[in-house]
Ligand SMILES: Nc1ncnc2c1ncn2[C@@H]1O[C@H](COP(=O)(O)OP(=O)(O)OP(=O)(O)O)[C@@H](O)[C@H]1O
């Protein structure tokens with residue numbers, strides 16, 4: 354751990370700043386593997402339907418209860434650089450496939466675990482990396498071969514896939530009902546693209562409101578805004594709505610420079626106020642002239658403008674999110690207008706109904722029967738804020754897996770069956786390879802078994818008997834033999850109806866291999882010294898001086 358080296362003349366040569374730390378070779382590899390393994394160990398207990406949830410408390414005291422791999426790691430505020438790479442695995446998995454984050458982290462950890470054993474047996478990390486890459490390519494090939502093709506337009510298998518993804522979450526009890534909503538939502542937004550389908554999860558708007566129960570979650574054919582109608586004098590319901598979408602404020606804008614107006618008489622004051630009022634009245638006239646009876650605005654609306662709009666019987670909702678405005682434009686077929694002067698009736702969107710409804714303690718605005726029938730919203734309900742938060746994450750996972758199978762209509766069964774099958778075939782493949790590479794491919798195959806082993810352990814069962822039974826069944830050609838944790842039996846998982854998208858499993862192999870090989874390639878960790886808090890260095894906080902926490906492990 355030295356930052357200086359003795360030169361030939363005996364004078365130390367300082368290369369790094371004082372306070373920097375450095376670890377090299379085996380030591381660096383060992384610490385990195387250890388850190389990454391600790392992370393994998395943390396999420397292990399939350400895998401599968403019998404997995405446990407984690408309660409995470411942030412520095413503000415806010416509590417999150419979840420079993421979602423990515424959320425757990427996100428909230429853990431990890432410091433160690435190698436451990437942070439595990440968070441990256443979870444993020445990549447989440448962005449690419451939407452589900453399987455816990456599995457990806459567990460497999461990365463296990464690949465490193467096995468690599469550590471090989472390094473101790475004097476296998477060089479480069480050989481392990483090459484072996485892991487070969488194994489990963491082969492594993493993807495095997496997965497592709499054993500996958501079951503399905504019809505993406507029938508709701509049957511997509512629903513099963515959605516149910517599997519929700520089986521391991523807090524909302525499991527309502528998964529049958531929720532899976533129906535999720536499948537309907539994705540099939541509504543899916544578009545044909547050549548002979549394939551494309552679906553964007555972002556096209557399904559998800560809103561949440563605590564209250565009632567998760568069973569009251571609804572799919573709305575349209576857009577729901579978590580906003581109330583701006584003024585109490587406005588109508589609460591308008592049919593055949595002609596909607597103006599504005600991203601300009603309906604207020605008198607303040608000048609950017611300081612202006613002073615000298616008013617010397619009450620008449621002048623009146624005239625000044627009158628002029629402001631006239632300007633606002635003019636705004637409302639322009640809106641009403643375009644034929645709009647609903648205004649959805651991204652910015653603020655002045656009280657007086659609200660009053661004038663109300664007098665004309667126009668509904669207005671202010672301060673909508675930009676992302677919502679974009680969805681509204683797509684859904685209603687309207688154009689977002691920046692300048693009221695150029696607004697015409699052509700720019701208006703259409704919806705059969707705009708209505709404010711009371712949901713829980715709050716009011717929300719529903720825009721239904723839109724011009725574009727593909728606009729849908731899932732409105733999540735649940736006992737408390739934490740339940741709706743976790744339900745939102747689970748619905749997100751479910752939307753992603755249904756999207757996955759709609760875009761790539763191939764599935765595999767779950768419960769550790771595909772991992773065991775790939776593991777078995779990889780072991781066979783390993784036999785065909787020379788010496789040390791063979792060891793690495795075998796290690797990869799064994800690492801995959803961590804999935805059925807962990808599922809079994811989390812269900813409170815003894816993995817030794819079950820895994821050897823499962824291995825034997827796979828040997829006999831039972832491709833989908835896995836552990837059904839609800840009844841604790843080793844069985845054909847297709848019979849249990851537990852299915853997952855092929856793309857989730859493929860992404861797990863890819864992200865797990867990438868992260869573990871990246872960590873194995875590091876043989877030198879040089880960390881800058883910890884930044885001293887006060888006094889602030891010239892150039893302000895965050896100036897030169899290394900990264901906080903880097904030297905802490
Ligand atoms: N009834 C079941 N019996 C056995 N295993 C099941 C069953 N239902 C689901 N599984 C398995 O549970 C695993 C998924 O668990 P979980 O959803 O907790 O983790 P993940 O999908 O890897 O990560 P995350 O959902 O946190 O992103 C999959 O391997 C799946 O096959």
Ligand SMILES: [Mg+2]
Pocket residue numbers: 452453454518521750
């Ligand atoms: Mg999952």
